[in-house]
Amino acid sequence: MHRIPHCPNPLCPSNKAESEIKPSFRKKGFESNKRQEKIQRYQCKNCRQTFNINVFDINYYAHKSIDYKRLVDAMISSSGIRDMARQFRCSPSLIQNRIDRLARKAMALFAKLSETLELKEDVAADGLESFVLSQFFPTNINILVGSKSQFIYYFNSFFFHRKGRTTKAQKEKAKELYQRATFEKGAPSRSFKELLDYLAALLDRSYMTDIILDTDKNQIYHHQFVRHPKMEKVIHRKTDSKEERNTSNKLFPCNYIDRQIRKDQAEHVRETLQFSRNISNSMNRFFVYSFWHNFMKPFRINRKKSNLSSHGEAAGIDPIIIGKIKEDLFDGTRSLYFSVKNSLNPFQQDLWEKRLLNPLHCKAV
Ligand SMILES: [Zn+2]
Structure with missing residues (x-):
C-alpha cells in the first residue's frame, strides 16, 4: 500500500x-x-x-491474511463459521475476526455513500425474526428496503422476550433465564424510530414529493410514524401481514429479502443448528451480507427480464460509483473509526464499538 x-x-x-x-x-x-x-x-x-x-492495512495486527473475496463467497452460500474455518484451515474466531474487519470496511463505504444517496422510489419496512444464543432470545432485525429495487437502505436489531406457545418446562427455563437477562426497555419503538430517522435523512435529498412507506399493521410502526416530526412527505400504507405473500403483495420487497436472507445465511435458516452466539458478530455478518446483496448480487438471476446489474443500480445509484465501491471493499485498506464516525448512524456506531450487548452479556465465540 x-x-x-x-x-x-x-x-x-x-x-x-x-x-x-x-x-x-x-x-x-x-x-x-x-x-x-x-x-x-x-x-x-x-x-x-x-x-x-x-x-x-485491513490486516493490521493480523498474523494470517485470508482471501476476502473467497470469504464473502462462503458467507453468502449458507456456510457456518465452523464450515468456513475448515475451508480456510484456521480457527472459527479468526474467521469471525476477518468478517468483522470486512464489515467495518463495508460500513465505512456504505456510510460515505449514504451521505449523497438520493431516494428515488417508495420503500417498505419490516422486521426479520431470528435468534441469538438460544430460542429464548429472539432478535428482530428491522429492515428498510426499496420497493422497486429491493435495495437494503438500513437495518438495526433488538432482542425481545420469546412469544408464542411454550411447554411448561420451557416456561420455567424462560423464567430462570430472564431473571439473569437484561432487555432494553422500549427497544422496538427506539429501533423503528431510528429507521424513520434514516428515512428522513434520505428524504432530505429526494426530489420525490410523495413517498409511500409500506409496513404491516404493527401498532409500534403506526405510533412511531405519527410521532415522527419529519414524515410529512410520507404516506404510511399498512398491509395485513397475513395476506397472501405473492409479488403483488405490498410487502413483497420485505418478504423477498426475508426469503433471501433465510436461504443464504446459515444462522437465519429456519430451525437452524448454526445459530449465532453473539449479536455483534451476527450483525457484522449481516452487514457484509447486505453489502453483497446491494452491490454484488445480480438484480435478477434471469437477466433477460432486466438489464440492471445490481440492486444498487435498480435504486438509481450510478454504476460507476457501484463499480468503485465494490473495488474499494477489497482494496486491502482499513478505515479508521474517527475518520468515518460522523457518517455512521447510531446503530452502526454501536456495532463498530461493540456496544451491542447480548441479554446474558455473553462474550463472542
Ligand atoms: Zn497529523
Missing part, C-alpha cells in the same frame, strides 16, 4: 473537516516486523506523529 489517506492521529489539526491545513507526510526510517521485513515509517508534518504504513 502506498497511498496515505489521512493522518492516523485523531487529534491532528489536518484531520478536522473544516481545516484548511492539508495533510502532508515525510518518510521517517524503517521498522521490522516479526518476519524481519522492513516496513516504512512516516511522520505527519502537521502533528509530527510517526506511524507505520500498516495502520491503514
Whole structure:
C-alpha cells in the first residue's frame, strides 16, 4: 500500500473537516516486523506523529491474511463459521475476526455513500425474526428496503422476550433465564424510530414529493410514524401481514429479502443448528451480507427480464460509483473509526464499538 489517506492521529489539526491545513507526510526510517521485513515509517508534518504504513492495512495486527473475496463467497452460500474455518484451515474466531474487519470496511463505504444517496422510489419496512444464543432470545432485525429495487437502505436489531406457545418446562427455563437477562426497555419503538430517522435523512435529498412507506399493521410502526416530526412527505400504507405473500403483495420487497436472507445465511435458516452466539458478530455478518446483496448480487438471476446489474443500480445509484465501491471493499485498506464516525448512524456506531450487548452479556465465540 502506498497511498496515505489521512493522518492516523485523531487529534491532528489536518484531520478536522473544516481545516484548511492539508495533510502532508515525510518518510521517517524503517521498522521490522516479526518476519524481519522492513516496513516504512512516516511522520505527519502537521502533528509530527510517526506511524507505520500498516495502520491503514485491513490486516493490521493480523498474523494470517485470508482471501476476502473467497470469504464473502462462503458467507453468502449458507456456510457456518465452523464450515468456513475448515475451508480456510484456521480457527472459527479468526474467521469471525476477518468478517468483522470486512464489515467495518463495508460500513465505512456504505456510510460515505449514504451521505449523497438520493431516494428515488417508495420503500417498505419490516422486521426479520431470528435468534441469538438460544430460542429464548429472539432478535428482530428491522429492515428498510426499496420497493422497486429491493435495495437494503438500513437495518438495526433488538432482542425481545420469546412469544408464542411454550411447554411448561420451557416456561420455567424462560423464567430462570430472564431473571439473569437484561432487555432494553422500549427497544422496538427506539429501533423503528431510528429507521424513520434514516428515512428522513434520505428524504432530505429526494426530489420525490410523495413517498409511500409500506409496513404491516404493527401498532409500534403506526405510533412511531405519527410521532415522527419529519414524515410529512410520507404516506404510511399498512398491509395485513397475513395476506397472501405473492409479488403483488405490498410487502413483497420485505418478504423477498426475508426469503433471501433465510436461504443464504446459515444462522437465519429456519430451525437452524448454526445459530449465532453473539449479536455483534451476527450483525457484522449481516452487514457484509447486505453489502453483497446491494452491490454484488445480480438484480435478477434471469437477466433477460432486466438489464440492471445490481440492486444498487435498480435504486438509481450510478454504476460507476457501484463499480468503485465494490473495488474499494477489497482494496486491502482499513478505515479508521474517527475518520468515518460522523457518517455512521447510531446503530452502526454501536456495532463498530461493540456496544451491542447480548441479554446474558455473553462474550463472542
Ligand atoms: Zn497529523
